Amino acid sequence: MAKTVILGAGIAGHTAATLLRKKVGHSHEIVVISPEPEWNWIPSNIWVGVGSMERREVVFPLAPVYARQGIEFRQGRATVIRPEGTEELPRPHVEYTASGAATEAPPGRETYDYLINATGPKLNFGATPGLGPHGGHSWSVCTADHAVEAARAFRASIDRMKRGENQTLVIGMGHGTCTCEGAAFEYVFNVEHELRRHKVRERARIIFLTNENELGDFGMGGLHLKRGGYVTPSRLFAESLFVERGVEWINRAHVQQVSAGRLAYETVEGLEREIAFDFAMLLPPFRGVGLAAVNRAGTDIAAQLFAPNGFMRVDADYTERPFEEWSPRDWPATYQNPTYANVFAAGIAFAPPHAVSRPLRSPKGTLVAPAVPRTGMTAGIMGRTVAFSIADRIRHGGESPLHRAPFATMGAACVASAGKGLLSGTAATITLYPLVPDYEHYEFGRDLAYTTGEIGLAGHWLKHLLHHMFIYKAKCLPFWSLIPE
Amino acid sequence: MKPTDISSPVAYATVPTPLTRFWRTFAPYQLLRFCVINVKMLRLIFKSHAPPPDTLPQKPRQ
Numbered sequence: 163m164a165k166t167v168i169l170g171a172g173i174a175g176h177t178a179a180t181l182l183r184k185k186v187g188h189s190h191e192i193v194v195i196s197p198e199p200e201w202n203w204i205p206s207n208i209w210v211g212v213g214s215m216e217r218r219e220v221v222f223p224l225a226p227v228y229a230r231q232g233i234e235f236r237q238g239r240a241t242v243i244r245p246e247g248t249e250e251l252p253r254p255h256v257e258y259t260a261s262g263a264a265t266e267a268p269p270g271r272e273t274y275d276y277l278i279n280a281t282g283p284k285l286n287f288g289a290t291p292g293l294g295p296h297g298g299h300s301w302s303v304c305t306a307d308h309a310v311e312a313a314r315a316f317r318a319s320i321d322r323m324k325r326g327e328n329q330t331l332v333i334g335m336g337h338g339t340c341t342c343e344g345a346a347f348e349y350v351f352n353v354e355h356e357l358r359r360h361k362v363r364e365r366a367r368i369i370f371l372t373n374e375n376e377l378g379d380f381g382m383g384g385l386h387l388k389r390g391g392y393v394t395p396s397r398l399f400a401e402s403l404f405v406e407r408g409v410e411w412i413n414r415a416h417v418q419q420v421s422a423g424r425l426a427y428e429t430v431e432g433l434e435r436e437i438a439f440d441f442a443m444l445l446p447p448f449r450g451v452g453l454a455a456v457n458r459a460g461t462d463i464a465a466q467l468f469a470p471n472g473f474m475r476v477d478a479d480y481t482e483r484p485f486e487e488w489s490p491r492d493w494p495a496t497y498q499n500p501t502y503a504n505v506f507a508a509g510i511a512f513a514p515p516h517a518v519s520r521p522l523r524s525p526k527g528t529l530v531a532p533a534v535p536r537t538g539m540t541a542g543i544m545g546r547t548v549a550f551s552i553a554d555r556i557r558h559g560g561e562s563p564l565h566r567a568p569f570a571t572m573g574a575a576c577v578a579s580a581g582k583g584l585l586s587g588t589a590a591t592i593t594l595y596p597l598v599p600d601y602e603h604y605e606f607g608r609d610l611a612y613t614t615g616e617i618g619l620a621g622h623w624l625k626h627l628l629h630h631m632f633i634y635k636a637k638c639l640p641f642w643s644l645i646p647e
Numbered sequence: 648m649k650p651t652d653i654s655s656p657v658a659y660a661t662v663p664t665p666l667t668r669f670w671r672t673f674a675p676y677q678l679l680r681f682c683v684i685n686v687k688m689l690r691l692i693f694k695s696h697a698p699p700p701d702t703l704p705q706k707p708r709q
């Protein structure tokens with residue numbers, strides 16, 4: 163009997179756990195260690211963050227689902243990976259501390275034959291002084307609880323506008339190296355939509371503050387779209403939307419500090435400015451969750467397992483190269499750790515070899531470099547790929563070839579949808595393929611047949627469909643596995 | 648935001664015509680677009696799961 167331990171029950175970890183169970187049947191052990199008792203469909207946190215959806219609509223308890231699937235669930239936070247075991251316990255194992263209701267429980271350990279690290283990101287609010295809801299001065303929508311708090315503050319702002327006050331709302335990225343610009347993009351248009359719904363739009367100045375080189379970059383170096391007989395950059399598509407909705411923008415910016423009602427930022431052009439705000443939702447930069455790694459001799463081997471940003475090394479090419487030499491070939495395909503063949507990383511937890519957007523620096527040397535977005539779709543596909551590789555090795559032996567899903571040739575879809583009503587909402591839908599531009603195969607780096615953008619109700623309906631479909635799938639309700647990642 | 652300040656990017660943004668805006672919220676047309684977007688998404692998903700061999704990145708460089 164083989165035992166697989168999965169760290170993290172987010173999109174990647176949960177996909178891996180459920181698909182692995184389906185593939186290997188019930189004679190092998192699967193253990194998921196994750197700190198939260200609930201699964202969260204993070205993309206819908208955007209709607210929670212403006213108060214148009216309830217928290218309970220985007221989360222559900224994991225324990226009953228895992229009980230039904232025959233997956234062991236340990237509510238805890240992994241702390242140390244010991245891939246060679248210890249003198250006292252010679253099998254590879256993971257140490258974790260209990261969390262939630264079980265906080266008083268002693269630290270636990272789980273031995274494994276295969277390990278999947280799907281711990282996602284650490285929300286690194288500490289990178290910018292004053293950033294974030296925990297003792298800082300800005301809000302976030304990265305977790306369902308953050309979104310609830312953001313919605314409360316946003317509602318207070320709306321109430322003040324209703325009383326006749328003007329308000330400045332700043333939405334965007336809280337650091338020069340942030341990722342997930344698509345989420346902030348979606349949030350800003352939800353905010354704008356809600357303000358119109360509450361009939362206070364004219365009282366609000368909305369500013370989108372981003373580290374992107376241009377609007378529409380999304381950390382993917384932008385994209386090109388066929389429109390009206392031309393191939394146009396996504397910048398035109400995005401700017402058009404901002405102008406139409408009266409949202410101002412500041413790009414190529416790094417937030418230096420957030421204080422009560424003020425934030426200071428610096429741009430690549432060398433400007434250093436301050437903005438006074440009444441409400442700010444600024445996403446944090448991400449880094450690895452800070453797992454330690456120790457070998458049998460007790461030596462710290464974290465540098466072997468993890469890149470300096472704390473994400474896990476996989477089959478990518480991490481050689482440092484200038485932007486001009488970056489290639490789709492640098493990106494991983496199997497997500498296997500190069501040192502320990504039974505260790506994999508899926509989703510945000512894997513260390514990207516570099517960014518996709520061109521990194522820029524301000525005259526002071528501050529790095530303004532959007533990190534590559536690792537979307538839900540890519541996280542799901544990685545979870546599936548790794549699960550299938552492990553299933554093959556469990557069933558057919560440890561030398562079975564690994565499944566491959568090259569990150570560079572995955573697609574991405576961003577549906578930025580505002581509003582809840584079936585006829586009152588709207589959405590900008592962007593699809594692109596491949597995620598990492600490939601100028602050897604495509605003139606504009608991407609396949610123009612698959613790289614599209616449009617605005618309308620249809621995307622809004624699609625976003626609702628995805629919300630229900632993915633929660634249904636994650637709950638493992640009948641025929642769940644037919645829904646693709 | 649009025650496109651009067653020529654130093655602002657607002658002056659250079661493309662703006663949808665009233666007809667374009669109409670199509671965006673005209674439900675029967677959007678129903679058609681919904682089907683089209685779904686097909687596009689499915690193609691994208693299948694392509695992401697199994698990219699055609701000619702677009703696969705070569706072996707990692709040594």
Ligand SMILES: Cc1cc2nc3c(=O)[nH]c(=O)nc-3n(C[C@H](O)[C@H](O)[C@H](O)COP(=O)(O)OP(=O)(O)OC[C@H]3O[C@@H](n4cnc5c(N)ncnc54)[C@H](O)[C@@H]3O)c2cc1C
Nearest residue numbers: 170171172173174204205240281282345509510536537538
């Ligand atoms: C506001 C927002 C909106 C988004 N919208 C979209 C969208 O519209 N479309 C899209 O494709 N993507 C979207 N994304 C991105 C998407 O949510 C991520 O790509 C996806 O969640 C990544 O999955 P993951 O499993 O790698 O990480 P996560 O989903 O973050 O899961 C990580 C898991 O690991 C757990 N964990 C953390 N530390 C430990 C530890 N030490 N030990 C064990 N477990 C641990 C966490 O609790 C969590 O359960 C959005 C992201 C945000 C923040």
